[in-house]
Amino acid sequence: MFRIPFFRPQLVLAGTLLFATSSCSIFHRKKPAPVVEAVRTPDSPTPPVAARDLADVMSTELQLTPDQTSRVRTILNNTLVQANTAKEKLPPKSPQLTAELRRINFASQKELQQLLGPAKFKQLQASQSKIAAEMQQRQK
Numbered sequence: 001m002f003r004i005p006f007f008r009p010q011l012v013l014a015g016t017l018l019f020a021t022s023s024c025s026i027f028h029r030k031k032p033a034p035v036v037e038a039v040r041t042p043d044s045p046t047p048p049v050a051a052r053d054l055a056d057v058m059s060t061e062l063q064l065t066p067d068q069t070s071r072v073r074t075i076l077n078n079t080l081v082q083a084n085t086a087k088e089k090l091p092p093k094s095p096q097l098t099a100e101l102r103r104i105n106f107a108s109q110k111e112l113q114q115l116l117g118p119a120k121f122k123q124l125q126a127s128q129s130k131i132a133a134e135m136q137q138r139q140k
Helices: 009-020 049-062 066-089 095-126 128-139
Strands: none
Touching: 049 066, 049 095, 049 128, 066 095, 095 128
16 A cells, blocks of 8 residues: 555645635635614604605605606605704704694695695595505505
8 A cells, every 4th residue: 555655634634624714715705794774763864765755655646747746756855854954953852843843844735735736635635644554664
């Protein structure tokens, strides 16, 4: 039987493990970043996509024209910016914040009423719970 000098199975195994755990990409795959779910509180800023999603839901529910949808989206974006600014400037759950958010909401509703007209605005008010449910489904 032929013997290789200095051949030891333990050294071969150790060398193989050393090679396998070195810089070989097969053994060093990047692990995906962990999924972190953001928890929104009533005081946290509303994400910008919320205005777009709400405009899309309203467009479908009220059968708006593309021009009306675009204008609704603009109104909702402005409302969102104003509300987030108020949330940044005023203390959470303060009477000042509540009053400012009511003022912003009232102005937004008035703009929507002028844009949609009385019939569509009444339809919007009647289907608010359905629209709210749709928005909750989109946020999940």
